[in-house]
Amino acid sequence: MIGKRGGLLVFLYMVFLVVLFLMCSTDLIIREPEKKVYQISVIVEDDRDDNYSNFKKGMEQAAVELHADVRFITLYERLDAGQQMELLNREEQDGADILIVAPVSGERVADALSSRQVSVPVVLLGTEIREEKAAGMVTVDEWKMGEQLAGQMLQKMPPDCPVLVLAESGGPGAENGDFLKGAMGVLRNGGHRCRTAVPDKESGCAALLEEYSREHVFVLAGSADILTQVAEALADDSSQAVHAGGLYGRGSTLSILNALDQGWITGICVADEFSRGYFSVQRAVQFLEGDDGGPVVLDSYYIEKEDLRKPEYEKILFPIE
Amino acid sequence: MTGKRITGLLLTMCMLLNACGGTGREEPKTSIRIGISLYRGDDTFINNIRSILEEKAKEYEQENGIKVTLDIQDAKGSQNTQNNQVERFISLGCDVLCINPVDRMDASVMIDRAMNAQVPVVFFNRQPVEEDMNRWDQLYYIGVDAKETAMLQGQMVVDLYREQPSAVDRNGDGVVSYVLLEGESSHQDSLIRTEWSIRTLKDGGVPVEKITGGIANWERSQASALMEQWLGSYPDTIELVVSNNDDMALGALDALERAGVTGVNVVGIDGTTPGIEALESGKLLGTVSSNKEIYGSAVMGLAVSKALGEAEPEEYPLSNGHYYWTPQEILIRPMEE
Numbered sequence: 001m002i003g004k005r006g007g008l009l010v011f012l013y014m015v016f017l018v019v020l021f022l023m024c025s026t027d028l029i030i031r032e033p034e035k036k037v038y039q040i041s042v043i044v045e046d047d048r049d050d051n052y053s054n055f056k057k058g059m060e061q062a063a064v065e066l067h068a069d070v071r072f073i074t075l076y077e078r079l080d081a082g083q084q085m086e087l088l089n090r091e092e093q094d095g096a097d098i099l100i101v102a103p104v105s106g107e108r109v110a111d112a113l114s115s116r117q118v119s120v121p122v123v124l125l126g127t128e129i130r131e132e133k134a135a136g137m138v139t140v141d142e143w144k145m146g147e148q149l150a151g152q153m154l155q156k157m158p159p160d161c162p163v164l165v166l167a168e169s170g171g172p173g174a175e176n177g178d179f180l181k182g183a184m185g186v187l188r189n190g191g192h193r194c195r196t197a198v199p200d201k202e203s204g205c206a207a208l209l210e211e212y213s214r215e216h217v218f219v220l221a222g223s224a225d226i227l228t229q230v231a232e233a234l235a236d237d238s239s240q241a242v243h244a245g246g247l248y249g250r251g252s253t254l255s256i257l258n259a260l261d262q263g264w265i266t267g268i269c270v271a272d273e274f275s276r277g278y279f280s281v282q283r284a285v286q287f288l289e290g291d292d293g294g295p296v297v298l299d300s301y302y303i304e305k306e307d308l309r310k311p312e313y314e315k316i317l318f319p320i321e
Numbered sequence: 322m323t324g325k326r327i328t329g330l331l332l333t334m335c336m337l338l339n340a341c342g343g344t345g346r347e348e349p350k351t352s353i354r355i356g357i358s359l360y361r362g363d364d365t366f367i368n369n370i371r372s373i374l375e376e377k378a379k380e381y382e383q384e385n386g387i388k389v390t391l392d393i394q395d396a397k398g399s400q401n402t403q404n405n406q407v408e409r410f411i412s413l414g415c416d417v418l419c420i421n422p423v424d425r426m427d428a429s430v431m432i433d434r435a436m437n438a439q440v441p442v443v444f445f446n447r448q449p450v451e452e453d454m455n456r457w458d459q460l461y462y463i464g465v466d467a468k469e470t471a472m473l474q475g476q477m478v479v480d481l482y483r484e485q486p487s488a489v490d491r492n493g494d495g496v497v498s499y500v501l502l503e504g505e506s507s508h509q510d511s512l513i514r515t516e517w518s519i520r521t522l523k524d525g526g527v528p529v530e531k532i533t534g535g536i537a538n539w540e541r542s543q544a545s546a547l548m549e550q551w552l553g554s555y556p557d558t559i560e561l562v563v564s565n566n567d568d569m570a571l572g573a574l575d576a577l578e579r580a581g582v583t584g585v586n587v588v589g590i591d592g593t594t595p596g597i598e599a600l601e602s603g604k605l606l607g608t609v610s611s612n613k614e615i616y617g618s619a620v621m622g623l624a625v626s627k628a629l630g631e632a633e634p635e636e637y638p639l640s641n642g643h644y645y646w647t648p649q650e651i652l653i654r655p656m657e658e
Binding site: 048049060069071073074076090094 | 352372375383388392394413
């Protein structure tokens with residue numbers, strides 16, 4: 001038999017258990033660390049995401065692992081610097097915690113950061129401007145990449161063979177970009193003439209190739225887009241291929257890799273785009289959590305057809321999420 | 322008396338509260354987020370649709386000043402992955418989902434999640450079963466009428482045969498010997514396309530005889546391998562290749578090219594970019610093309626309306642409150658005189 005006192009003890013014990021249960025279930029004792037989901041907007045210089053497919057895989061992987069909500073935004077018009085600045089402001093107003101930007105114009109983004117036109121932190125991708133106000137930088141040494149590619153071209157080119165350099169009218173693949181400057185420096189030192197041309201938006205690369213079809217030239221494309229266009233032009237009219245001694249460039253889109261595999265492209269320089277995407281989100285989250293690390297500089301690799309299926313390159317070119 | 326007063330007071334308070342609630346207008350949305358999951362990102366037709374969706378989203382954004390964020394994910398042929406993607410879309414606060422289901426028979430998990438979160442779903446390309454579609458009035462399907470597609474595919478061969486029999490019956494033996502490349506057996510369109518395409522040929526008076534057929538799962542490489550095998554087994558016999566889609570038709574063309582065989586007519590369905598290129602270069606006899614502009618616009622138009630909480634757009638009239646069928650057309654290579 002439980003006495004009056006015993007009953008009271010049992011009652012108090014029950015009350016204690018209920019209070020304990022309530023405290024546990026309402027996080028009063030064991031508090032789960034609240035993980036903030038960071039809003040990250042990635043704004044690139046392109047109007048399509050074809051050149052960013054591996055980048056996006058890395059970006060999405062990091063977003064899941066680091067609890068980030070990442071929005072990938074392309075421009076309405078490729079390489080429109082003004083539009084990119086508008087999007088930067090729009091994303092800031094829409095509450096992005098941090099922006100990751102592949103600038104059309106590194107200078108304009110740098111100015112906007114210096115003048116506090118953009119007040120959210122910005123991680124820069126592959127810009128040639130070393131902006132101290134940036135929250136981080138994930139880049140490839142473009143100059144070195146150009147030199148690396150040109151070095152490989154020199155080994156294949158006959159002496160005095162001219163090089164047709166196809167550049168963009170603006171953006172990272174432009175004539176004044178580090179990639180082409182680095183490459184042309186090596187080619188000129190090797191005794192080769194470099195003729196620069198900017199493909200017309202309307203007629204594209206085919207018209208330019210036609211113009212140079214009487215000469216035996218090596219072709220160097222300044223951007224992934226131009227490289228794709230030239231490869232397509234060569235595939236469409238293989239007679240031109242006789243005159244193009246070799247086609248070189250940068251980029252690792254599926255169409256570029258197919259063209260390399262089919263022999264229309266001789267060699268490419270690529271960066272590990274998956275890592276670039278992953279590190280850019282990681283760098284952004286680290287910055288928001290107070291870790292102000294230095295720039296991430298990725299290596300570049302020279303690849304020919306034979307290298308496509310080598311395991312070390314396969315995981316860079318065809319990453320699995 | 323006191324009771325009546327209290328009741329009256331309570332009623333007045335309720336009315337006042339109700340009135341206050343009624344005057345508070347919802348802020349119009351300035352930004353919407355759409356989660357898109359594709360059954361397989363490497364499918365050419367789906368890729369075409371994906372590009373159009375991106376294009377239409379940008380157009381809408383520019384025209385209306387409403388920011389449209391698209392979260393596009395590739396389910397890589399795994400329904401489990403797609404279910405997780407749907408869950409993630411919902412937790413990210415997507416206003417509407419556009420789903421190209423991996424397994425059309427297994428859409429119920431996704432529908433449950435969407436219904437719980439009250440997020441409308443626009444399915445496309447692979448039609449969920451009717452019982453699933455009828456579970457909620459915020460479920461939609463946009464696609465093509467598979468029977469119409471198949472009949473158009475058959476009709477293009479019928480028309481050619483009537484006009485120029487020797488262009489179809491290449492060896493002139495009075496019989497058109499054909500092989501059949503089928504898509505996934507679980508896809509609703511695969512069976513319907515096969516059945517109605519052949520039935521239209523027969524009803525149209527083309528004396529067809531099936532040599533063989535096989536399932537190539539919509540894939541170019543699988544179709545190419547099958548065709549290579551058939552060319553070895555039935556040399557100089559095949560006159561017509563009827564394919565459930567363009568990718569498989571292109572696979573058959575690859576095999577024909579490798580074997581150096583000419584004069585075999587190949588017909589596809591979808592009107593994909595590579596398919597149309599093959600048509601223009603004279604390799605493919607014809608294809609049935611859904612109007613992809615309208616297809617993409619319908620998916621995006623419906624998705625945006627639902628994301629904004631508006632009624633279904635009038636330009637895409639729905640049948641049974643759930644379905645919109647995209648118009649289609651025959652694309653055929655011009656015949657040599």
